[in-house]
Amino acid sequence: MLHRIIPIFIPHLGCPHRCVFCQQYRITGSEKPPSPLAVAETIEKGLQQSGASASEPVEVAFYGGSFTSLPVQVMEGYLKAVQPYLATGKVASIRVSTRPDAISVEVLRLLIEHGVTTVELGVQSLDPEVLACAERGYTGRQVWEAAGLIRKHGLALGIQLMIGLPKDTREKDLATTRDVIKMKPLMVRIYPTLVLKGTRLHQMWEQGLYSPLSMEEAVDITADMFIMLEAEGIKVIRMGLQPTSDLNSPDTLLAGPFHPSFGELVASEVFFRQVLTAWRLWSEKPETEDFGVFVNEKDLSKMVGQNRSNRERLKRGLGVNRLRIAGIKSEERDWVGLGRAEADKPLFVLSRQDFYRAWSGQNHI
Ligand code: SF4
Incomplete structure (x- = not known):
């Protein structure tokens, strides 16, 4: 079912370290994580903007960090801020995005108790070399275990993938996609890797150790993955990063296949x-x-x-x-x-x- 999403950005909160490509402050356009009070204010504002008469259910989504790596009290603080809206039916559900190595039975129980219905895993790749070079800090096996646990607990599973990471290839992207299909997610997002200022990837790019995909390559690989996933009934809900004002600035985005309508380019390639x-x-x-x-x-x-x-x-x-x-x-x-x-x-x-x-x-x- 389609939801109207009220996004709450918690940039880098809960992240045990910084992955080589990541710069959430610039991607999300948020400088610091909100307090639980600020979460409630954002929900109020989001509800007003979307209008009382809108027909789709509203979902509050915590993006931009590793939600389930947060200390339990912090996680509960955020989830409790949404409870009054769940109780009145103004908000139908909660979604969180997190790392595959931060999923356990205890964490999933806590999420379910507080009305979370969807967990999006930042998987990026299942290739061991790509995961290691991106300094993700987990293995493909941990991804399988996390995906299985999320589904076993009756939560909707979302998976985020990246293409064009260091040591990545088209073949590795397609192999990852084949495995992701077997994990039976409800939805997938695909992001081409970009070189953002201040990241480890920025240094690698400057030193000539990393070259991003061209736009043509990124569209071609993403179209392959889109066809494979959608053919199996898995919705591809986003392709390419949302164009924030920070991301549109040449001071933030240094190189890589960014287009404000990247998803449209892929859709045209599929047609x-x-x-x-x-x-x-x-x-x-x-x-x-x-x-x-x-x-x-x-x-x-x-x-x-x-x-x-x-x-x-x-x-x-x-x-x-x-x-x-x-x-x-x-x-x-x-x-x-x-x-x-x-x-x-x-x-x-x-x-x-x-x-x-x-x-x-x-x-x-
Ligand atoms: S990719 Fe995810 S885990 Fe890595 S630094 Fe960014 S938000 Fe944190």
Whole structure:
């Protein structure tokens, strides 16, 4: 179910050390963690902004630190600040993000007692070399154990992954994704690694010991992971960091594939691949030089791509002279159709689920 989230940022709170890539003060735009009183104020403000008549349930989410590494009293202090809103039904649930090595039966019981329903684990990778180089401080085995415990206790499991970390490769990202699918999370976030000022990665980059992914590589790998996860019914709820004003400043972001609409770039890449796949599967192409690509009108901007980039790529990819991309009214989303350019509806349609099956089979991912 969709929630309206009221985020509470607790930058670096509970973190046993600083991972090489991380700079939560800049990512979250928050300079210091709030007091429990400030949490209540943020919730009040969030409820007012979202309006009393909004229909989706409200969720309070503690982001930006290692929530379950906090001393029990501090954790309870934050959770208790939300209880009055849970009691009146103004807030439906709580979500926390944390490290895989900070999950235990005792901690999960405490979370459940206080109305937490979702735990997001910052996994980043399951490759031992990548985890070690990022100085994450836990093993893949600990991730499996934490994910299993969270699910066993009936909590929704979210997993955060990163691509482009030191010693990472596309193959390692896809292997991590295959294992994450087996952990059965409800949702996944994917973040390309960025070089942020003041991090250990900043030093490595300056010393020539680290090169970030290009934007093309980041979009390509994320699209592969998106297809693999969504094909298994796992929602990819975020791709790329939220563009805070700090992150938009060249004083914070030094290098790496950052785009304020990174998720849109990936969505366009997925539509591009879906058209190529539909073209391959369409066995009865008419005798014409002018083809049309059809999508739900609400998907048109994703299909066309930023700066209309998909049109030229598709003309080259399909080897056609003229290509019309048209949006039409439809109940269903995420399908693509092919037909004559001048027609008002397609002759061949490929649904998203059929595309996932065909793409995974052909590309062995
Ligand atoms: S990545 Fe997570 S655990 Fe590491 S420093 Fe950042 S918030 Fe803390």
